Amino acid sequence: MDAVAGEAIGDVVIAPPTFEDFYRRSWVEVYRPLAATIGDPDLAAEAVDEAMVRAYARWRKVREAENPEGWIYRVALRWAIDRLRRRQRERRFEIRLADVASTREPEVEPGLWPALATLPVAQRAVVVLAVAYDWPERRIADTLGIRPGTVKSRLHRGLERLRRELGA
């Protein structure tokens, strides 16, 4: 049987990576650090799915990007942050209306999260990837789309603050 890779029917060519393969390989890889960064597994899963939907819609471009997983991570993180901000605005509105705090505790280990949550998201993302996952500086920089020097400074400041919060 002939193999088809999209461009030319009947030609025997090596198939480019399919979206389905990429999805299966990358979903958990992106989900785990993202969930740890935003502290909400459900929102993280939703965000990764949303980023994957966008990737599917422009798959030819995304698959040719230097770091498709990084692209997914950045899109998912931005989307999640937007959602969190919207949630906070709605929460403030609800409090004004009913004087009832509609708070949702993150479904994560309670000891560390309050301290981690005090870090700005940009710092928190670097700290999670570097400390919990041991990602090298270059990989973090590529994934987050920032310079290695920025990774270093965010990690330094993030850890400093984390030590203070934890009383270390």
Next chain:
Amino acid sequence: MIDERIRAQMRGFVAGMPERYGRLETVVERGRRRRRLRQAVTGLGVVVAVGATIGLAGLFGLGAGPRRDPAPVGAGRAVRVVEVAKGVELWVAPQVVESGGWRVYQALPGPAPRFDTDGLGQEIPLIPGDPWQFPLLGRSWGGGPGDSTSDLVYLGDLGEAKIALDLSPGHATICAFVEMGPFDGVTSVCSIGEGGEPFSVYAGAPPIGAAVGWTPLPEETSVVVLRTADGASFWQRPVGRTVFFVRVDGACFGEATLTVLDGDGNVLDRGRVTPVGPCRVTP
């Protein structure tokens, strides 16, 4: 320097993070809709920039609509088998709708492609239909269902056109119903799918013109690509082992080739069709 206590706490923290799992099928479905929307917006931009342009989608009488895919064959869903013609069987959904002398089954789509379909040309989606929406339900037509019940397998919608296969007893060949809008726009085309070859028919009920398709396709068929003599390329996922490309502008297809692909993009079969019927000459 990362102190070990923080590192241990962080690792405990991420290890305790609840697992979640992606939903590939939902994502692909949403992505497909998003891509169509993007293409429609891009197409609109081109039309605005160039002026009057007849879009290919218009040529095929297609409207963008969400695909309501029932589970594909082999997805672990309970199915039943019906005979479309002697020796030709189809998998259909277990539920059946009966009304006004019609019994309508819902055909199932073939397996989803696992390869990138970007280079195959324009998708002409045959969107699996809800049997309750089949327009013949509760109405008589031509020879009608008569005293007995007539069975149909509703394949789906091609824009405004609704496509079904006739399961009436005694049929030695496969017949398809095509309905466009009003009731008297219904027509049927028979003698299709002889020997599992691609077919080219003229529906003869303007605005429905020519139809090119292939039925019954191999069960593992995921995509069929239609290439016309002028180099245009279109593709469709089969529903009920059938693909159906209908022109609704009264014109006919020229010579065309069809290529049958499985879910991995392997070529299962190839065929060629030549135009038939009194094709109207378009100005």
